[in-house]
Amino acid sequence: MSSHRHRVTPLRALKGLVLLGFAVFCVVPLVWLLLAPTKTDAELVSGATMSFGSFDQLAAAARHLMDYNDGVLVQWAWNSVLYAVGSLVLSVGSSVLAGYALAVTHLPGRRLLLVLTLVGMLVPPTALVLPLFLEINAVQLTNTALSVILPAAFYPFGTYLAFIYFSTSMPVELLEAGRLDGLSEAGLFWHVARPLATPLMGLLAFFSFVANWNNYFLPYVMLSEEAKYNLPVGLGAVISGTPALNPANGGSFLPITRPEVALAGLIIVLPIAVVFVFCQRYLVRGILSGATKG
Amino acid sequence: MSSRRRGTWTGLLFVLPYIVLLVAFGLGPAAYAVYTSFVVSAPTGDALGLDNYAATLGDFRFWPAAANVALFLAIWLPIMVVGVLALALLLHDRPSRFSGVMRLVYFLPGAVTGSAGILLWYCMLEPSISPFGPALRAMGFERGSDVFADSNLVLIFAGIAFITGAGQWIVIMYGAMQNIPEDVLEAAALDGAGPIRTAIFVKLPLVSKYVLYMVILSLAAGLQLFVEPQLIYGITKTAGSPWWSLNQFGYALAFQTGNFGGAATISLILLVLSCVAAMLFITRTDFFSTEVDR
Numbered sequence: 001m002s003s004h005r006h007r008v009t010p011l012r013a014l015k016g017l018v019l020l021g022f023a024v025f026c027v028v029p030l031v032w033l034l035l036a037p038t039k040t041d042a043e044l045v046s047g048a049t050m051s052f053g054s055f056d057q058l059a060a061a062a063r064h065l066m067d068y069n070d071g072v073l074v075q076w077a078w079n080s081v082l083y084a085v086g087s088l089v090l091s092v093g094s095s096v097l098a099g100y101a102l103a104v105t106h107l108p109g110r111r112l113l114l115v116l117t118l119v120g121m122l123v124p125p126t127a128l129v130l131p132l133f134l135e136i137n138a139v140q141l142t143n144t145a146l147s148v149i150l151p152a153a154f155y156p157f158g159t160y161l162a163f164i165y166f167s168t169s170m171p172v173e174l175l176e177a178g179r180l181d182g183l184s185e186a187g188l189f190w191h192v193a194r195p196l197a198t199p200l201m202g203l204l205a206f207f208s209f210v211a212n213w214n215n216y217f218l219p220y221v222m223l224s225e226e227a228k229y230n231l232p233v234g235l236g237a238v239i240s241g242t243p244a245l246n247p248a249n250g251g252s253f254l255p256i257t258r259p260e261v262a263l264a265g266l267i268i269v270l271p272i273a274v275v276f277v278f279c280q281r282y283l284v285r286g287i288l289s290g291a292t293k294g
Numbered sequence: 295m296s297s298r299r300r301g302t303w304t305g306l307l308f309v310l311p312y313i314v315l316l317v318a319f320g321l322g323p324a325a326y327a328v329y330t331s332f333v334v335s336a337p338t339g340d341a342l343g344l345d346n347y348a349a350t351l352g353d354f355r356f357w358p359a360a361a362n363v364a365l366f367l368a369i370w371l372p373i374m375v376v377g378v379l380a381l382a383l384l385l386h387d388r389p390s391r392f393s394g395v396m397r398l399v400y401f402l403p404g405a406v407t408g409s410a411g412i413l414l415w416y417c418m419l420e421p422s423i424s425p426f427g428p429a430l431r432a433m434g435f436e437r438g439s440d441v442f443a444d445s446n447l448v449l450i451f452a453g454i455a456f457i458t459g460a461g462q463w464i465v466i467m468y469g470a471m472q473n474i475p476e477d478v479l480e481a482a483a484l485d486g487a488g489p490i491r492t493a494i495f496v497k498l499p500l501v502s503k504y505v506l507y508m509v510i511l512s513l514a515a516g517l518q519l520f521v522e523p524q525l526i527y528g529i530t531k532t533a534g535s536p537w538w539s540l541n542q543f544g545y546a547l548a549f550q551t552g553n554f555g556g557a558a559t560i561s562l563i564l565l566v567l568s569c570v571a572a573m574l575f576i577t578r579t580d581f582f583s584t585e586v587d588r
Contacts, residue, residue, distance in 0.1 A: 015384050015387070018380075018381075018384060019381070019384055019385065019392075019393075019396050022381060022400065023396055023399045023400070025457060026399050026400055026402055026403050026457065026461070027399055028425050028426070029403070029406075029414055029415070029418050029425075030402055030403070030406070030414075032414075032417070032418070032424075032425050033406070033414055036417070045423055049423065049425040049427065093311070094311040094312045094315055095312060097308040097309070097311065097312065098308060098309040098312035098313075100308060101304075101305035101306075101308035101309045102305075102309065104305070105302055105304070105305030105308075106302065106305075107302060107305050107306060107309065108302075110584075111584050113313070113316075114584040115576065115584065116316065116320070117316075118572070118576050118582050118584075119569060119573065119576070120316070121572075122510060122514060122568070122571070122572035122576070123514060123565065123568040123569055123572055124511075124514050124515045124518050124568065126515075126518040126520060126541070127517075127518055127561070127564055127565050127568050128319070128320070128324065128561075128565070130327070130541075130545065130557050130558070130560070130561040131323035131324055131326060131327035131330075131558065131561050131562075131565070132319065132323045133548065134323065134327060134330050134548075134554055134557070134558060135322055135323045138326070150315075150318070150319065151319040153315055153319070154315040154316060154318075154320055155315075156316075156320070159312055160582070184304075185304035185305075186304060189308070214407050214408045215408075216408040216409055216521050217518075217520055217521065217541075221545070232408045232409045232410065233409070235409045235410060235413065236408075236409035236412075236521075236528070239409065239412070239413055239416075239525065239528070239529055240524075240525050240527075240528020240529055241528070245413065245416060245417070245529050246438070246530060246531075248438070248439075249530075249531060258423065261413060262417070264413075265406070265409075265410040265413045265414060268408075268409075268410045269405055269406050269410050272405050273402070273405040273406075276401070276402070276404075276405045277398065277402075
C-alpha cells in the first residue's frame with residue numbers, strides 16, 4: 001500500500017506540476033512586492049528581479065514616501081483607519097442586533113426583510129456607488145467622512161450570517177431560562193445572546209474591516225479632496241497621476257518611483273495579509289456558513 | 295402572550311437601525327437613481343421620460359463598453375469555473391499536507407486587491423521589471439506598451455481577476471468536497487470508478503450549487519468592472535479609455551459632463567441585471583433559506 005502511495009506515475013507528476021505551477025503565479029508576485037522597496041528604480045530594471053537590495057534603500061524609499069505632499073500618506077492611513085473602524089462599529093452593531101431579532105422574534109414583514117437582505121448580499125456594493133453619490137450629493141454630504149462611513153455601514157451579509165448563527169446555535173431553553181430569571185428582552189440579548197455570539201462578531205468585524213480597508217470605488221467617487229482620501233484611493237492617485245509607474249510618460253521631479261509605490265502598496269496590503277494567513281480557516285467557514293445546507 | 299408581544303416590540307427596536315441603513319443606503323439610492331434617470335435632464339437639453347435612456351443607449355461609448363464587459367465575462371467566468379474546479383479536484387484527489395499548503399498559497403493573492411492589486415499586476419506585466427520578463431519576451435512582448443494594447447485588455451483583466459479571486463473559491467469548493475460522505479466515495483471506488491470518473495460523476499454534481507453561487511457572485515461583480523480599467527488607463531494613458539467599461543462610462547457621464555441622469559441610467563441597467571441574477575439564484579435554489587428548522 002505504501003509503495004503505491006509513493007509511486008510517481010506520469011499522471012501524478014503532471015498533477016503536481018499543475019498545482020505547483022499555479023502556486024508560482026501566486027507567490028512570485030508577492031515576493032517581488034516585498035523585495036521591490038529595497039531597491040532603487042534603476043536596480044529594479046537592471047538587477048536580478050528577485051534579489052534583495054538593501055535596508056538603506058528601504059529607509060530611503062520610506063523617507064521619500066513620507067515627504068510626498070508634506071506627509072499626506074500619514075493622513076491617508078489615518079483616514080483609512082477612521083473610515084474602516086467607523087463602518088465596522090456601525091455595521092457589526094446593526095447587523096448583529098437585526099440578525100438576533102430576526103432569529104428569535106416573530107416580526108411582521110420578517111420574510112420580506114430577509115429576502116431584501118439576501119438580494120443586498122448578492123448585489124455587489126459597487127453597483128450602488130453612483131446612485132449613492134447622487135443621493136449623498138442631494139443632501140450635500142459628499143467629500144465628508146460620513147459619505148464613506150455611513151453607506152458602508154449597511155451590511156446585509158452580516159445580518160444574514162447573524163440570523164443563521166442565532167437561528168442554529170442559540171438554544172431556546174437558554175432564552176426561556178433567562179426570561180424566568182426576570183431578564184428583560186434587551187437584557188436577554190446583552191447577558192445571554194451577546195456572549196454566545198463573540199466568535200460571530202469577530203468574524204463579521206474582520207470581513208467588514210477588510211472590505212472597507214480595501215474599498216476603492218466608494219471613496220473615489222465621494223471624496224474630491226486629496227487630504228480626505230483613504231490609502232487605496234491615495235495610492236491610485238499616485239500611480240495614475242504621476243509617471244512613477246510609467247516613466248515613459250515623462251520625467252518627474254518627485255522622488256516617487258516604483259520602489260516607493262511598491263512600498264505604499266505593501267503598507268496597504270500587509271495588515272490584511274497577516275490576519276488573512278492566520279484566520280484563513282475562519283474566513284472560509286464564514287463564507288460557507290452563508291449556506292444553511294452544506 | 296404578553297411576553298411575546300413585548301418581544302416583538304423589542305425585536306422591532308433591534309432591527310430598526312438595520313432597516314434605517316437598508317432604506318437609506320440600499321433601497322434609497324436605487325429609488326433615487328430611478329427618479330434621476332427619468333426626471334433629471336442632461337446639461338445640454340431637457341431630457342425627460344425615457345430620453346435619458348435613449349440618449350445613453352444611443353451614445354457612441356455605450357455599446358463598445360457593454361461589449362468590453364460582456365467579452366470580459368465571457369472569458370473570465372469559464373476560466374473561473376474550469377480553473378477553480380480543476381484545481382480543487384486535483385487538491386482533493388489525495389488530501390495531504392501538500393494540498394493544505396497549496397490552498398493557503400492560492401489564497402494569498404486575494405489579499406492584494408483594488409489599487410494595490412493593479413500596481414502589482416502592472417509591474418508583473420511590464421517586461422523590463424517583471425520576474426516573468428523572460429516569459430513575456432519569449433511571447434513577443436518586448437515593452438510594456440506591447441502588453442498593454444487595447445486588444446489584450448480583456449485577457450489581462452480576466453487573468454488578474456482569476457488569480458486574485460480563484461483562491462477563496464478553491465478553498466470553498468474543497469470544503470464542499472470534504473462534506474461528501476465517505477461511503478459515497480467508497481461505493482464509487484467499489485464500482486470500479488477511477489479518480490477521474492469519481493471526480494466527474496460523483497464529486498462535481500455534489501458541488502454544483504457552489505459553482506452556481508460562484509458564477510452568480512462573479513457575474514454580478516464582473517458587471518461592475520471599474521478599478522482595473524480606470525487605473526490601467528490612468529497609468530498607461532493609452533490602453534483602454536475613460537469609458538472602457540460600463541461603470542467607467544457612468545462615472546465619466548457624472549463627473550466629466552455633469553450628466554447625472556445619464557449616469558443614473560447606466561447604474562440602473564447594471565443594478566437590474568445584478569438583482570435579476572440574485573433573485574433567480576435565491577428563488578430557484580435552496581442555497582439560502584429564510585426559515586431555519588430548530
